[in-house]
Amino acid sequence: MQNPKMLIVEDCPAQQLFAGQLLKQLKIQHISYASDGELALELLKQQRADVMLIDLEMPQMNGVELLRSIAKQQLCQAVIITSAKDPLLLNAVATMAEADGLQVLGSLAKPLNKELLSLCLSRRKAEVWPADFERKAPAFDQKLLRKAISEQLFSLCYQPIADMNSGQIIAVEALARWSQPELGMVRPDVFIAAAEQWGLINELTLLLLEQALQQLQQWHDLGVVVQLSFNLSPLSLSDVAFMQQLQHKVQQAGIKPELICFEVTETQDFTQLSAAIEALANLRLAGFGIAIDDYGTGFANAQQLSRIPATRLKLDRSLTDGVSERPQQRLVLENTIQLAHKLGLTLIAEGVEKLADAMVIKRCGINLVQGYLYHKPLTANDCTAVLCNSSEQQAAS
Incomplete structure (x- = not known):
């Protein structure tokens, strides 16, 4: 309008x-x-x-x-x-x-x-209020979610993480999707929260990991080597048997651990801290990467940097979106970057949608970005085309 x-x-x-x-x-x-x-x-x-x-x-x-x-x-x-x-x-x-x-x-x-x-x-976007703006509870029951998991009705899309200097895609993040005939597209935050609440999150995670590993193998067969970022629920970290299954799935697929980076966000549910750190430390020892996701939100904060054995820090859009126009936000961003660099963490800026923000982020010392300015979440086929194109461009250079 x-x-x-x-x-x-x-x-x-x-x-x-x-x-x-x-x-x-x-x-x-x-x-x-x-x-x-x-x-x-x-x-x-x-x-x-x-x-x-x-x-x-x-x-x-x-x-x-x-x-x-x-x-x-x-x-x-x-x-x-x-x-x-x-x-x-x-x-x-x-x-x-x-x-x-x-x-x-x-x-x-x-x-x-x-x-x-x-x-x-x-800047105004012509959008309407989402139908589920106020809805907190899922519009489905446990039985329907369990059925969707058993029948493998979930799919993945992939959002690239790019290097602003070279334009190369260095990683892709796997993002879960669920299209239900009666409900339509169910928001990931809704069905993931429901899976956590109903004790189905480990089952869902293994299903999605298998899909992601198969896709990674297909890319490798095409000569495209890219790292996969995969989200883990903090509730899963204290389950020793599940964490062993996780590593076993990767070994079965023949994928090198260094090509997998597990992303985890500390939340109010991150209660069994000792067990969680043990699980993440074991993943690090096995060669996997660990990323602290959504850094800058209420529960993802500086305290994590001293206790989670991470290799990457993903800065939430609350730190990056609009940073070109907000001096105080830029100051917070610069201090965060300085601390992360001193700790030897690789930084990724999430939610980058505006060129002006990207330029500020780059000047502050971050080269890796994820957001709509560069790539939206893509289907597996579309992501394959983008990865092949990126690989060819790098080979040519």
């Missing part, structure tokens, strides 16, 4: 008028106004806005409370946050809004600037 319906939420009449004038200069025709959060919610319930321009400091209901409310009630998807407060507060609130599922087009310090406002609006 080129001309979105805008709602300005601002308690200062002069600032409200100024923001409206800027939007009119940008050819925005549909503009509504609210002087506080409660009035904004009343207006939204009558007619949803496409984009909201929200001031943080307001009486009755402030901007922070309003952002939480509109996300929970699905009243608007895209927001621009403004404030005269310090940039650190703006950045923190933007992170909160994104975690709630809102598309944050920008966080602007006052006074507003026409060019920056235009840039924010240009």
Whole structure:
């Protein structure tokens, strides 16, 4: 939609008028106004806005409370946050809004600037609220999931990890998919969480690993050597028999351990720490790589670096997305990179979608990236074509 319906939420009449004038200069025709959060919610319930321009400091209901409310009630998807407060507060609130599922087009310090406002609006994606936005519980039962595992109804797609300097694909991450006839595509976070809850995660993991190893063999037969990144649930690490099965599967497939990197995220379920470290240490001793995934999220933090025997650190998109526009975020990223380099960890930036972010990430000292700017998750056939092309280009050079 080129001309979105805008709602300005601002308690200062002069600032409200100024923001409206800027939007009119940008050819925005549909503009509504609210002087506080409660009035904004009343207006939204009558007619949803496409984009909201929200001031943080307001009486009755402030901007922070309003952002939480509109996300929970699905009243608007895209927001621009403004404030005269310090940039650190703006950045923190933007992170909160994104975690709630809102598309944050920008966080602007006052006074507003026409060019920056235009840039924010240009980022808006024409998306609708997902049907399962508020759904926490899976729309399937244990029996259906168990049946899908036994009948091997899961598949894998692969997202390349590229070197920004050479353009070479150095690894691919295996990502699970489940298309169920009645439910359609079931989100991985939903069915994986269900498998963990119902004690089916080890079964599902072995099924997916077998598929990934078969695909790796096919690539090797084509002369394409690439490392495979494969996700492990933290709940599986304390199961000694399962971890032995895991290694046995790789040995049976004839794949060298150094071509497999197991990714693990420490979560609130990462309770049996001693057993988990033992399992990861044994994988390292056997020659496998270990990656700390989603680093920068609530449970994946600096404490992991001192206790998990990792070889790689995958920086979550919360550290990389928008880093070209957020000085505080860049400072956190630079400090993280410095610490990781001192520990001898290979760094991979996840969720890279914008060229400006990629350039900042590269200048900060990271060369390996994963994200839509370079490659989306691909089917096995499409990934084969991309890998063969990458291999040919490297051979030619």
